[in-house]
Amino acid sequence: MSAKQYGMLIDTTRCVGCQTCVVSCKINYQVPEEAYWSSVETIGSEVMYQPTGKYPHPVLAFRPRLCNHCTDPVCVKNCPTGAMHKDENGIVSVSQEVCIGCQYCVWVCPYNAPKLDTVQNVMSKCTFCQGRTTKGEKPYCVESCPAEARIFGLISDPHSEISRLISAKHAQPLLPHFGTVPSVYYV
Amino acid sequence: MKKLTTSKTFKDAKITRRTFLKGVGAITVTGSLGMAGVLGGNTRQVKATEDAPIKYIHSCCTVNCTSRCHLKGHVQDGRIVAVTPGLLPGRDDYPNACLRAMSYAQRLQDPTQRVLYPMKRVGERGEGKYEQITWDEAFDLIAAKLTETKEKYGSHAASFFTMSGNLAKLAWESTTRLGATFGGTTYSTEGLMGDHGASMGMNLVFGQARGGHDTRDYMNSKLILLWGRNVADTHTSELRYIIKARENGAKVVMIDPRQCSNAAVADQWIPIRPQTDPALALGMMNYMISRDLHDVAWLKANSCAPLLVRNDDGQYLRLNGSYAVWDEKSKSIVPAGTAGVDPALSGEYVAADGVKCHPSFVDLAKEASKYTIAVTAEICGLEEEVVEQLAYEYATMKPAGIRMGQGMQRVYNSFAPFRTVATLAAVAGYIGVSGGGASHMGGTSSINPIPGVTVPDFNFAEWSNTGDAPFIEKKSSQLYNMIENDEVKFLWIAVSNFINQSPDANRVIQDILPKVPFIVNVDPFWTWTAKYADLVLPGKTHWEVWDLLVRSPWVMLDQPAIETMGESKSDCEICSGVAKRIELGHLWDKTDEEWIRTFMTSEHPAFAAFDWDKWVQEGIFTRSDGIFDPVYAFKDQKYKTLTGKFEFYTEKLKQFGQEVPSYTRMLEDPQGDLGKKFPLVCINYHDRLNVHSQHMLYPALRIVSSEPEVQINTVDAEARGIAHGDKVKVFNDRGYCILKAFITEGIAPGITAIANGWTPEQYIEGNHQNLTHLTINPVEEFISQTNSAFYDVLVEIEKA
Numbered sequence: 001m002s003a004k005q006y007g008m009l010i011d012t013t014r015c016v017g018c019q020t021c022v023v024s025c026k027i028n029y030q031v032p033e034e035a036y037w038s039s040v041e042t043i044g045s046e047v048m049y050q051p052t053g054k055y056p057h058p059v060l061a062f063r064p065r066l067c068n069h070c071t072d073p074v075c076v077k078n079c080p081t082g083a084m085h086k087d088e089n090g091i092v093s094v095s096q097e098v099c100i101g102c103q104y105c106v107w108v109c110p111y112n113a114p115k116l117d118t119v120q121n122v123m124s125k126c127t128f129c130q131g132r133t134t135k136g137e138k139p140y141c142v143e144s145c146p147a148e149a150r151i152f153g154l155i156s157d158p159h160s161e162i163s164r165l166i167s168a169k170h171a172q173p174l175l176p177h178f179g180t181v182p183s184v185y186y187v
Numbered sequence: 188m189k190k191l192t193t194s195k196t197f198k199d200a201k202i203t204r205r206t207f208l209k210g211v212g213a214i215t216v217t218g219s220l221g222m223a224g225v226l227g228g229n230t231r232q233v234k235a236t237e238d239a240p241i242k243y244i245h246s247c248c249t250v251n252c253t254s255r256c257h258l259k260g261h262v263q264d265g266r267i268v269a270v271t272p273g274l275l276p277g278r279d280d281y282p283n284a285c286l287r288a289m290s291y292a293q294r295l296q297d298p299t300q301r302v303l304y305p306m307k308r309v310g311e312r313g314e315g316k317y318e319q320i321t322w323d324e325a326f327d328l329i330a331a332k333l334t335e336t337k338e339k340y341g342s343h344a345a346s347f348f349t350m351s352g353n354l355a356k357l358a359w360e361s362t363t364r365l366g367a368t369f370g371g372t373t374y375s376t377e378g379l380m381g382d383h384g385a386s387m388g389m390n391l392v393f394g395q396a397r398g399g400h401d402t403r404d405y406m407n408s409k410l411i412l413l414w415g416r417n418v419a420d421t422h423t424s425e426l427r428y429i430i431k432a433r434e435n436g437a438k439v440v441m442i443d444p445r446q447c448s449n450a451a452v453a454d455q456w457i458p459i460r461p462q463t464d465p466a467l468a469l470g471m472m473n474y475m476i477s478r479d480l481h482d483v484a485w486l487k488a489n490s491c492a493p494l495l496v497r498n499d500d501g502q503y504l505r506l507n508g509s510y511a512v513w514d515e516k517s518k519s520i521v522p523a524g525t526a527g528v529d530p531a532l533s534g535e536y537v538a539a540d541g542v543k544c545h546p547s548f549v550d551l552a553k554e555a556s557k558y559t560i561a562v563t564a565e566i567c568g569l570e571e572e573v574v575e576q577l578a579y580e581y582a583t584m585k586p587a588g589i590r591m592g593q594g595m596q597r598v599y600n601s602f603a604p605f606r607t608v609a610t611l612a613a614v615a616g617y618i619g620v621s622g623g624g625a626s627h628m629g630g631t632s633s634i635n636p637i638p639g640v641t642v643p644d645f646n647f648a649e650w651s652n653t654g655d656a657p658f659i660e661k662k663s664s665q666l667y668n669m670i671e672n673d674e675v676k677f678l679w680i681a682v683s684n685f686i687n688q689s690p691d692a693n694r695v696i697q698d699i700l701p702k703v704p705f706i707v708n709v710d711p712f713w714t715w716t717a718k719y720a721d722l723v724l725p726g727k728t729h730w731e732v733w734d735l736l737v738r739s740p741w742v743m744l745d746q747p748a749i750e751t752m753g754e755s756k757s758d759c760e761i762c763s764g765v766a767k768r769i770e771l772g773h774l775w776d777k778t779d780e781e782w783i784r785t786f787m788t789s790e791h792p793a794f795a796a797f798d799w800d801k802w803v804q805e806g807i808f809t810r811s812d813g814i815f816d817p818v819y820a821f822k823d824q825k826y827k828t829l830t831g832k833f834e835f836y837t838e839k840l841k842q843f844g845q846e847v848p849s850y851t852r853m854l855e856d857p858q859g860d861l862g863k864k865f866p867l868v869c870i871n872y873h874d875r876l877n878v879h880s881q882h883m884l885y886p887a888l889r890i891v892s893s894e895p896e897v898q899i900n901t902v903d904a905e906a907r908g909i910a911h912g913d914k915v916k917v918f919n920d921r922g923y924c925i926l927k928a929f930i931t932e933g934i935a936p937g938i939t940a941i942a943n944g945w946t947p948e949q950y951i952e953g954n955h956q957n958l959t960h961l962t963i964n965p966v967e968e969f970i971s972q973t974n975s976a977f978y979d980v981l982v983e984i985e986k987a
Contacts, residue, residue: 019891051931058931
């Protein structure tokens with residue numbers, strides 16, 4: 001783990017699938033065209049909002065997805081130009097003026113996180129709202145969640161609130177077997 | 188380290204405009220609507236640069252969900268680029284800004300969506316052909332039409348109709364006030380728009396239309412029933428407290444024909460059939476009463492239960508003008524409220540004049556007794572075990588709170604659901620008890636009365652003065668009839684997409700509106716309604732005007748955050764412009780800002796610290812008498828009913844056989860004759876991405892929902908050979924719509940659902956309001972007015 005690593009804890013037992021997180025990111029960053037930097041999935045279902053199981057006892061549950069800002073990011077490893085990089089806060093970012101839009105990063109990412117900006121033909125992605133968080137503000141998706149399902153913080157600090165809650169709630173990362181050491185944890 | 192450039196590139200003006208243009212494809216706005224000139228460059232080009240500073244301008248979201256959120260607009264180069272939650276002083280836990288608020292701020296800055304200039308119809312109504320005229324021409328035209336109407340038919344023949352599209356003070360009230368100053372006809376709007384059943388039900392039992400528990404009070408609940416109330420989508424600011432209460436150990440049960448968003452964070456989903464909520468509540472009451480699980484002491488002390496009712500006419504027995512009870516101690520009939528008595532809840536007694544009488548609770552218990560677990564389960568379409576478990580848990584997991592929602596009252600006999608469910612809470616003794624209640628919307632007045640202070644808190648005196656003209660207010664339920672009877676010669680529609688949000692659109696378009704000689708529509712957007720108006724005037728939204736919204740203990744300010752779109756004006760400015768031409772200018776001689784400044788000149792001590800400049804900067808003023816701890820209604824057990832008690836027995840409804848809460852079958856009964864032809868119930872619920880028609884299909888929301896869909900259970904779909912995503916026709920004798928099928932296990936068989944708010948351009952064909960009806964209900968007209976039974980609708984579905 002880098003000296004400093006920001007991460008997120010998402011409590012899916014609080015999620016109602018409203019996608020306010022997705023829309024706040026899309027609108028507030030004016031992400032162009034069809035691209036969204038984050039998403040929500042209906043757990044166990046291929047169709048959004050379609051529950052699993054059978055009436056009268058179907059199960060409806062949701063899981064928000066975003067870039068996992070991995071400690072060992074395969075997108076960075078496989079980027080031929082060096083556009084994809086990991087910064088001193090552990091945030092994985094793309095330098096668009098360097099990126100050639102080859103999309104290797106998408107193909108290797110277990111989370112399908114980088115998104116093609118179809119206007120400029122370069123990659124774009126979740127920045128963990130570093131422009132906001134460096135000012136002490138929460139990421140848009142955290143601040144806008146009406147269920148308060150998300151916590152953002154320093155997972156590299158074992159005494160931080162997020163580290164304490166990850167431990168207390170036995171939160172787990174998604175798809176850890178890909179070995180990228182993701183920084184987003186789920187309850 | 189290389190510098191990230193995302194913020195720069197994504198704020199390129201061209202990209203923004205491309206996105207806008209792309210979004211327009213689904214909406215039939217054409218050059219004839221006045222867009223071409225705009226896109227040709229009449230509107231200032233949006234060009235935000237990375238260096239332009241962000242300034243923050245606050246606003247209150249004034250669309251009609253229930254939350255009224257304080258929003259923080261991030262404004263760059265005169266454009267709102269982001270929206271985040273605004274602070275709520277005293278409540279650090281409470282700020283909220285949902286996806287609707289964010290997308291609305293974008294939609295209103297999209298010139299292709301907006302009405303930009305006064306537009307006069309040149310084609311046929313509905314055809315969408317308009318020509319741009321000047322404001323002077325528009326005002327002169329309206330003035331001429333109003334004068335002509337008044338001279339020929341009397342001023343009352345001009346109607347001024349609003350719904351709830353903008354709930355800020357000036358926006359919501361200006362049109363009604365113009366009607367009042369002119370002597371025109373105005374409308375109490377809740378009936379037609381379908382929220383009035385809740386108010387009627389509340390009024391019957393509580394004596395007031397609203398009242399409930401602060402959502403935080405559910406931290407004291409063992410069980411929470413969300414009864415027809417999808418808090419997650421329709422009162423979003425409260426969701427977090429439901430979740431916290433659940434994590435605190437309360438069981439959360441969602442009662443809804445659909446497995447709605449809130450069901451995802453509930454412990455149980457109870458898929459009740461539409462309109463059968465009163466039956467479920469009566470079944471639960473019967474379960475409690477027959478097992479002595481009801482709260483006898485509470486009923487005796489705080490409800491009408493012991494009050495004696497005459498056997499002969501069903502009216503309350505009076506003793507020298509007082510209500511009366513049977514005292515078990517003295518074995519005599521004594522005036523209600525006599526100290527030291529032990530009133531009976533059962534039995535039959537004989538009054539002095541020989542009239543037989545009985546406690547009103549006898550009638551309630553008798554009505555409830557029809558609803559055994561088996562009968563209730565059959566009616567509601569539930570498993571018997573589910574009904575019994577619910578009844579048992581509600582009676583024993585004390586206290587249990589109920590949050591009621593309008594979802595259960597868009598039915599025929601719409602007063603019954605809230606009335607009956609609240610009575611259930613009373614039988615359990617949960618009314619006025621922390622953690623309990625049967626709440627309609629959130630919270631109660633969160634200010635402290637200051638002893639001895641009699642001055643009004645706001646200075647509304649001048650605004651309230653509407654001059655000498657008679658004030659005429661009619662029931663909105665009668666609007667269609669009045670128009671058909673030639674009583675409406677001029678119709679002004681504002682803050683309302685009237686056609687899209689009223690029942691039976693085919694009737695409205697083919698039979699109702701053609702009888703109105705002249706229709707004015709004020710709206711920021713090109714709605715379905717606008718296309719049937721003779722004159723469409725460009726209104727403004729809450730991000731563009733001076734206005735205020737009172738949400739005790741806060742007063743929130745709307746102020747212009749962006750440059751004027753086209754030549755749009757606020758509702759108040761438009762009304763003022765007309766008023767000046769019909770000799771009413773003396774009642775409309777202030778600018779919007781002057782009105783707001785006047786309203787805030789209060790001598791009330793709670794406003795002592797008010798400072799205009801601070802208010803403009805922060806967008807919110809907090810009264811010094813604010814209460815920030817959770818409050819709940821009826822703690823004092825005082826009710827504004829005739830009996831002064833929680834009144835489940837309504838003597839004036841004896842003539843209709845509705846003296847106690849009861850269940851009646853649907854008007855359009857799937858098990859009746861109509862059900863043979865149209866076997867499926869079709870409800871139009873309120874969804875996550877919109878409040879009514881105001882947010883539909885802003886491009887950023889396409890990921891949430893990109894087109895209308897009809898939700899249908901797998902068994903009903905299979906029986907009709909329908910696969911997920913198929914194009915289907917939903918129809919009945921009134922009309923049809925064509926849209927995609929969404930097959931789900933999350934809706935009860937026999938029930939279908941289409942989200943409210945979608946407009947015809949977004950359907951493949953038609954609209955769900957082609958399926959609905961306005962059927963005047965005599966009992967509701969007697970109580971107050973008919974509530975549109977949007978969910979009391981039968982349809983058939985076939986592949987299209």
